[in-house]
Amino acid sequence: MTAKRALITGITGQDGSYLAEFLLSEGYEVFGLVRRSSTINYERIAHIQDDIHLISGDILDQTSLQKALITSRPEEVYNLAAQSFVQTSWQQAVFTGDVTAIGVTRLLDAIMTVNRDIRFYQASSSEMFGKVVESPQKETTPFYPRSPYGVAKVYGHWITVNYRESYNLHATSGILFNHESPRRGLEFVTRKVTYHAAKIKLGLANKLPLGNLDAKRDWGFAGDYVRAMWLMLQQDTPDDYVVSTGKTHTVQNLVECAFGCVGLNWQDYVYQDPNFMRPAEVDLLIGDSSKAKDQLGWEPQVQFEQLIEMMVEADLKLLQDAHNLP
Ligand code: NAP
Numbered sequence: 118m119t120a121k122r123a124l125i126t127g128i129t130g131q132d133g134s135y136l137a138e139f140l141l142s143e144g145y146e147v148f149g150l151v152r153r154s155s156t157i158n159y160e161r162i163a164h165i166q167d168d169i170h171l172i173s174g175d176i177l178d179q180t181s182l183q184k185a186l187i188t189s190r191p192e193e194v195y196n197l198a199a200q201s202f203v204q205t206s207w208q209q210a211v212f213t214g215d216v217t218a219i220g221v222t223r224l225l226d227a228i229m230t231v232n233r234d235i236r237f238y239q240a241s242s243s244e245m246f247g248k249v250v251e252s253p254q255k256e257t258t259p260f261y262p263r264s265p266y267g268v269a270k271v272y273g274h275w276i277t278v279n280y281r282e283s284y285n286l287h288a289t290s291g292i293l294f295n296h297e298s299p300r301r302g303l304e305f306v307t308r309k310v311t312y313h314a315a316k317i318k319l320g321l322a323n324k325l326p327l328g329n330l331d332a333k334r335d336w337g338f339a340g341d342y343v344r345a346m347w348l349m350l351q352q353d354t355p356d357d358y359v360v361s362t363g364k365t366h367t368v369q370n371l372v373e374c375a376f377g378c379v380g381l382n383w384q385d386y387v388y389q390d391p392n393f394m395r396p397a398e399v400d401l402l403i404g405d406s407s408k409a410k411d412q413l414g415w416e417p418q419v420q421f422e423q424l425i426e427m428m429v430e431a432d433l434k435l436l437q438d439a440h441n442l443p
């Protein structure tokens with residue numbers, strides 16, 4: 118039997134790298150869309166680069182998307198490409214809309230042109246719930262986004278639903294709550310905290326500026342969440358699914374946990390910096406993923422404390438290697 122083929126946009130990102138690994142382990146031939154930049158940023162996929170095919174393209178460029186589909190001939194497309202950092206979305210609101218919202222339509226239109234049988238996954242986000250109108254949040258919870266990023270993701274979600282309903286595409290929206298890993302970008306709060314806890318432990322830093330310590334998030338492990346993406350596209354019928362752990366923690370809980378892992382008192386190092394406060398905050402996220410459990414058989418495997426410990430350990434090793442420390 119010939120291997121299934123999948124195209125991943127955003128393959129150089131956190132989720133793209135885990136998803137590519139997962140699909141390879143399932144026997145897929147994996148293609149990834151990569152945009153041109155003046156320096157190569159393939160760190161997260163360097164270990165699998167010989168096993169995947171990279172195609173030059175950009176979610177802002179319609180023709181490149183069509184060509185990528187023609188070259189890769191995928192059965193499944195996972196659209197993970199986005200300007201994904203919420204804070205930046207206030208500084209670059211139009212750009213965020215172009216990439217994170219309209220980019221979804223570009224890719225759907227490319228699928229319409231090249232092959233309507235392709236199964237499509239859209240990386241939707243719990244940021245769409247924003248100022249939550251009910252807790253826990255589930256598939257039927259109304260959206261109330263609180264950032265240009267959240268607004269863009271609401272567009273991406275609804276255009277996915279609309280193309281499913283208008284053209285009968287197998288288009289699915291996965292509403293994923295925050296998921297983290299040692300491969301998380303350094304600007305996101307989990308990685309910022311674990312990296313700084315490790316740095317301070319090793320004597321390489323002595324302060325950590327943070328914003329709102331009271332915000333609550335439902336944090337899971339990215340490796341668990343990419344499995345849910347794949348399961349969604351194996352269903353006969355496309356649908357929308359919430360993916361979450363069902364547990365929530367404050368940023369302060371996260372800080373306590375990470376500094377606890379290295380035996381330090383966080384209050385000696387952490388201070389509040391207004392530069393990291395947001396014009397409008399998402400105060401509380403907690404997801405109800407019982408639909409994913411019932412219909413996909415999906416459940417998270419890694420708990421919050423395990424996740425933070427895994428990230429702190431990885432950052433300690435990274436810094437020790439980089440600085441030749443014992
Ligand atoms: P990430 O690490 O920021 O990765 C984003 C990816 O998108 C990178 O590969 C990036 O490429 C690519 N990209 C950005 N602009 C592009 C463009 N114009 N054309 C082509 N590719 C472009 O994000 P992530 O955490 O892996 O998240 C993956 C997706 O899930 C995103 O859509 C995100 O919004 C969504 N999401 C994430 C979470 C989460 O907690 N992680 C939760 C819900 C939804 P470069 O490497 O070249 O920058």
Ligand code: F7E
Pocket residue numbers: 201202203204241242243244293294295296304305306307309326327328329330332333334368393394395398399
């Ligand atoms: O912030 C607070 C901040 O940037 C989490 C993206 O993957 O998940 C992510 O979005 C919370 C917020 O993630 C700092 O105010 C305090 O309340 O790690 P974050 P996010 O905004 O939740 C969703 C689901 C996505 O879809 C997004 O793509 O932490 N916070 N102090 C801070 N946040 C940051 N970044 N830096 C701080 O110093």
